Amino acid sequence: xxxxxxxxxxxxxxxxxxxxxxxxxxxxxxxxxxxxxxxxxxxxxxxxxxxxxxxxxxxxxxxxxxxxxxxxxxxxxxxxxxxxxxxxxxxxxxxxxxxxxxxxxxxxxxxxxxxxxxxxxxxxxxxxxxxxxxxxxxxxxxxxxxxxxxxxxxxxxxxxxxxxxxxxxxxxxxxxxxxxxxxxxxxxxxxxxxxxxxxxxxxxxxxxxxxxxxxxxxxxxxxxxxxxxxxxxxxxxxxxxxxxxxxxxxxxxxxxxxxxxxxxxxxxxxxxxxxxxxxxxxxxxxxxxxxxxxxxxxxxxxxxxxxxxxxxxxxxxxxxxxxxxxxxxxxxxxxxxxxxxxxxxxxxxxxxxxxxxxxxxxxxxxxxxxxxxxxxxxxxxxxxxxxxxxxxxxxxxxxxxxxxxxxxxxxxxxxxxxxxxxxxxxxxxxxxxxxxxxxxxxxxxxxxxxxxxxxxxxxxxxxxxxxxxxxxxxxxxxxxxxxxxxxxxxxxxxxxxxxxxxxxxxxxxxxxxxxxxxxxxxxxxxxxxxxxxxxxxxxxxxxxxxxxxxxxxxxxxxxxxxxxxxxxxxxxxxxxxxxxxxxxxxxxxxxxxxxxxxxxxxxxxxxxxxxxxxxxxxxxxxxxxxxxxxxxxxxxxxxxxxxxxxxxxxxxxxxxxxxxxxxxxxxxxxxxxxxxxxxxxxxxxxxxxxxxxxxxxxxxxxxxxxxxxxxxxxxxxxxxxxxxxxxxxxxxxxxxxxxxxxxxxxxxxxxxxxxxxxxxxxxxxxxxxxxxxxxxxxxxxxxxxxxxxxxxxxxxxxxxxxxxxxxxxxxxxxxxxxxxx
Numbered sequence: 001x002x003x004x005x006x007x008x009x010x011x012x013x014x015x016x017x018x019x020x021x022x023x024x025x026x027x028x029x030x031x032x033x034x035x036x037x038x039x040x041x042x043x044x045x046x047x048x049x050x051x052x053x054x055x056x057x058x059x060x061x062x063x064x065x066x067x068x069x070x071x072x073x074x075x076x077x078x079x080x081x082x083x084x085x086x087x088x089x090x091x092x093x094x095x096x097x098x099x100x101x102x103x104x105x106x107x108x109x110x111x112x113x114x115x116x117x118x119x120x121x122x123x124x125x126x127x128x129x130x131x132x133x134x135x136x137x138x139x140x141x142x143x144x145x146x147x148x149x150x151x152x153x154x155x156x157x158x159x160x161x162x163x164x165x166x167x168x169x170x171x172x173x174x175x176x177x178x179x180x181x182x183x184x185x186x187x188x189x190x191x192x193x194x195x196x197x198x199x200x201x202x203x204x205x206x207x208x209x210x211x212x213x214x215x216x217x218x219x220x221x222x223x224x225x226x227x228x229x230x231x232x233x234x235x236x237x238x239x240x241x242x243x244x245x246x247x248x249x250x251x252x253x254x255x256x257x258x259x260x261x262x263x264x265x266x267x268x269x270x271x272x273x274x275x276x277x278x279x280x281x282x283x284x285x286x287x288x289x290x291x292x293x294x295x296x297x298x299x300x301x302x303x304x305x306x307x308x309x310x311x312x313x314x315x316x317x318x319x320x321x322x323x324x325x326x327x328x329x330x331x332x333x334x335x336x337x338x339x340x341x342x343x344x345x346x347x348x349x350x351x352x353x354x355x356x357x358x359x360x361x362x363x364x365x366x367x368x369x370x371x372x373x374x375x376x377x378x379x380x381x382x383x384x385x386x387x388x389x390x391x392x393x394x395x396x397x398x399x400x401x402x403x404x405x406x407x408x409x410x411x412x413x414x415x416x417x418x419x420x421x422x423x424x425x426x427x428x429x430x431x432x433x434x435x436x437x438x439x440x441x442x443x444x445x446x447x448x449x450x451x452x453x454x455x456x457x458x459x460x461x462x463x464x465x466x467x468x469x470x471x472x473x474x475x476x477x478x479x480x481x482x483x484x485x486x487x488x489x490x491x492x493x494x495x496x497x498x499x500x501x502x503x504x505x506x507x508x509x510x511x512x513x514x515x516x517x518x519x520x521x522x523x524x525x526x527x528x529x530x531x532x533x534x535x536x537x538x539x540x541x542x543x544x545x546x547x548x549x550x551x552x553x554x555x556x557x558x559x560x561x562x563x564x565x566x567x568x569x570x571x572x573x574x575x576x577x578x579x580x581x582x583x584x585x586x587x588x589x590x591x592x593x594x595x596x597x598x599x600x601x602x603x604x605x606x607x608x609x610x611x612x613x614x615x616x617x618x619x620x621x622x623x624x625x626x627x628x629x630x631x632x633x634x635x636x637x638x639x640x641x642x643x644x645x646x647x648x649x650x651x652x653x654x655x656x657x658x659x660x661x662x663x664x665x666x667x668x669x670x671x672x673x674x675x676x677x678x679x680x681x682x683x684x685x686x687x688x689x690x691x692x693x694x695x696x697x698x699x700x701x702x703x704x705x706x707x708x709x710x711x712x713x714x715x716x717x718x719x720x721x722x723x724x725x726x727x728x729x730x731x732x733x734x735x736x737x738x739x740x741x742x743x744x745x746x747x748x749x750x751x752x753x754x755x756x757x758x759x760x761x762x763x764x765x766x767x768x769x770x771x772x773x774x775x776x777x778x779x780x781x782x783x784x785x786x787x788x789x790x791x792x793x794x795x796x797x798x799x800x801x802x803x804x805x806x807x808x809x810x811x812x813x814x815x816x817x818x819x820x821x
Contacts, residue, residue: 043077046070047084050107055099059106067107068114082108084125089130093137101142101225105149106710114154124165127153135173137432140187143177147194147201153403154201167202171220174198178261179320192231192257199224205269216276224268225283231261292321297340304347308374311344315381322389337389338401341382342408345435346704349376353428379435387442401443403460409436411466437467437478444485451518452562455486461526468533473542480537480550487557499545499603499637501625505610512560519562527567528761530558530716531574532685538578538597539587548596555604568612569669569678575601575608576662577683583651583659591647591745599637602628605660614722616668632658681758686765710794 049063071078085104092100108127115123136147150170170723177195182188183278203224206215215224272280296318303310352375390401410429449455456464468479484493502508537543537551550683555571563571581587582597589597602625609618625636633639634647635658648654666676755763 041080043067043070044084047081047088047107051088051100051103055103057095059103064107064110066408068110071115073113073209075115078111079126082123083112086126086130086133090133093133093142096548098139098141101134102145105134105145110151112156118805122155128165128170132169132173135170135177140182140191144190144194147177147198151197151201154205156319167206167215168220170198170202171215171223174202175223175227178231178257188698189255189257193255193260195227196231196260196264199227200260200267203264203268208754216272217280218282221279222283223520225265228261228265228268229284229288231257232265256268281767289321293318293337295323297337300340300344304344308351309657310379311348312374312381313762315341315344315378315385319381319385319388322392333398333403334389334393335404338386338404341386342405342436342439345379345382345439346432348362348375348382349428349431349435349765351375352379352431353425383435383439388438389447390439390443395447395449398443398447399454399460402440405436405440405443406460406463409433409440409467411463413469430475433467433472433475434478437482441478441482441485444482447485449486450489451516452487452489452522453518455489456483456522456526458526461529464531465533468537470542471542473540473544473547476537476540477546477550480547482554484550484557487554487561489561492560493553493557496553496556497549499549499600499641500605501603501636502610505607507779510560510611515562515564520564523562523564523567527570528686528759528765530554531570531683535574535578535581535683535685539581539589539593540601541587541589541593541813543593543596548600548637550643552600552603556607559608563579565674568608569674569676570683571608572605572665572669573679573681573683575604576660576665576679579660580682585651591649592649595634595640595647598635599640601660602635603637610747614668614672614674616671617665620664620668621660624658627657632653676757678759681754681762684762684766684769686761686768 042400045061046067050060050067052058071081085108089101089104092098092104092429108130111123112127131146131153132148134142134149136141174195177191177198180188180195202215215221267281269277298315300311300314300318302315386405390398393401404664410433421620447455464479464482467475470476471730484766490513492508492510492512495508495510522702534551534554537547540547555575559568559571578597579601582589582594585594602621605621606625609621628635632648632654634645639645662679666679670676
């Protein structure tokens with residue numbers, strides 16, 4: 001029983017006055033401290049008793065023994081003891097009572113060591129909560145204290161794992177401590193050592209249990225491994241300045257962050273299984289990938305004269321290395337990789353060209369063939385590495401690499417490329433062009449730009465289109481495929497694969513968006529250039545089926561990605577111009593190519609008519625295709641590109657119903673609100689200096705050669721007579737002047753209409769083409785008429801490969817009248 005003492009009311013203190021009437025003036029005095037202490041739970045009293053009045057006195061050992069005995073005897077109370085200790089510790093941390101915090105953590109450590117493993121599970125959550133509180137505090141002393149407690153906890157083996165327990169916070173916090181930048185070097189070292197020991201504790205606690213949420217997940221390894229490597233790197237920098245490192249002592253292992261980090265990393269890799277090794281090694285490579293790549297590139301430079309298979313093996317190792325390093329590479333490292341690879345690509349092509357030139361018959365030719373195949377292995381490995389590295393780069397870096405590679409592509413007649421091709425020859429130059437364009441194709445694969453201006457800036461578009469005029473169908477194919485990679489922003493190219501008449505375009509489920517302002521301005525600026533390359537590309541004599549398929553895909557992608565009403569009209573004009581060129585055949589194309597162009601036009605007009613969904617236009621196109629199916633199947637892609645397709649002897653005798661008529665198209669589109677005035681103006685490709693970059697012969701050269709060889713080499717019966725047959729109808733037309741006047745009026749009307757409605761680019765292109773034609777004819781005339789004056793020393797002539805001088809006597813020389821006096 002408690003002692004209660006009756007006291008007078010006057011002796012009560014003022015805060016305890018009660019003024020209610022009717023209450024007794026006599027109160028019982030309660031010994032408050034004794035009463036409260038008796039009413040509190042026992043575990044709280046035991047916990048309170050271990051804290052002295054002065055924290056400097058330290059933990060009260062006698063009371064700590066009582067608390068430990070109580071916890072061991074009643075393990076079900078451990079969770080309450082832990083919760084109460086956590087409550088007191090949190091309060092002391094907030095109030096910066098470091099002395100009581102130290103006492104609380106010492107008590108926790110003793111309880112952890114004294115209790116059995118099966119009984120500490122309820123206590124662990126409170127313990128980890130208290131450790132987290134210490135690690136979150138800004139005081140280094142408390143962070144080290146919390147780390148030490150966690151390390152002691154990590155050394156306790158638990159019989160059964162706790163599946164719900166996770167250590168994500170501790171991994172992040174200990175990793176951050178490993179990168180401490182405290183101003184005091186000693187404190188900084190102490191915090192880093194604590195962080196490394198904490199990571200080591202997490203590894204030991206979680207690494208052996210496969211059922212528990214482990215640290216082998218990439219998000220944990222990406223924090224742990226770089227933190228360990230960071231501390232290992234510091235000591236390597238010091239050792240490189242001082243001298244060779246000595247074997248660390250036991251004290252150094254505990255006081256040196258680098259040694260401790262190395263031991264922790266060795267332990268981590270030693271505990272890794274085969275399935276987890278990849279997650280542990282990948283961050284190592286990501287941290288030092290640029291060093292690894294530089295070493296491999298240096299090794300490749302040192303072995304540049306070795307056998308092709310050795311170089312191919314080194315490049316294959318580099319390919320595996322850049323698979324990890326690509327996303328983390330920045331700055332000069334990227335350009336150095338590409339520059340080195342392109343240099344070795346040129347060397348491989350040069351070796352291949354030299355082997356082909358030095359090959360001979362017999363066994364030597366067999367060795368040359370095997371070397372040639374080995375060099376192709378090297379070249380394919382380089383291209384694969386370039387493409388893989390480039391395709392994994394961010395978009396802003398990929399655009400720079402595209403420009404870098406394009407600047408290396410040699411173009412005949414220009415010196416803008418930066419690759420040395422002086423030792424390659426024509427065959428080697430063609431080979432390097434194909435290799436570089438294949439590399440560019442792999443780099444652009446998967447590239448998605450919001451606007452076409454970003455994907456195809458003028459500085460990239462102009463050099464890219466230059467190879468499309470060369471007399472090599474494979475180069476033109478690669479250029480078109482690169483264009484498709486950059487244009488196809490909605491992954492529609494696979495749906496357009498293969499040139500064919502599509503019955504219902506809606507079944508393809510084409511993805512498209514509204515044309516933005518930037519794309520519209522791009523087409524106004526560069527549309528004529530694209531049309532021109534497509535037009536000229538269709539008229540190449542060495543085109544194969546794949547060329548026509550890629551040209552059809554180019555037209556379709558422009559329609560999907562970049563076409564407004566104005567662009568649609570231009571594309572239809574381009575298609576009609578291609579049809580007219582196949583019919584007139586000014587370029588003397590073979591019949592297969594003429595029918596191929598007709599099939600390309602049919603496939604595209606069928607596609608565009610359904611895309612713009614104008615019923616009258618669709619009806620006209622469908623009717624022409626139906627008639628062709630019955631009367632001229634070689635004008636359709638399904639037949640002309642089939643093996644053993646029968647070809648017509650000429651196209652002049654075909655009925656107009658087999659052709660797409662401009663007036664019918666204009667009538668159908670005009671009824672739907674399209675501006676069809678420009679359809680009446682024939683498309684004329686713009687002539688630029690790019691025509692002279694290809695290796696075609698110019699008009700002057702062709703005419704000069706014909707003039708030189710016609711009198712001597714062509715037999716008389718092979719000469720084609722250009723005279724017209726004189727008939728009554730011809731004489732009647734010649735006498736009929738009214739018809740001539742009407743034709744002149746019609747020509748004037750067409751000229752006026754053209755200058756009123758045609759775009760300025762086409763007018764300028766036609767005027768420029770006429771001016772170039774007249775200039776070439778004038779140059780031809782001057783070359784044939786103006787000869788250098790005879791010289792008494794003679795003129796150089798080449799006969800049967802030997803140079804001879806033929807002198808002219810002075811008395812036979814003819815001088816101008818002004819020179820004779």
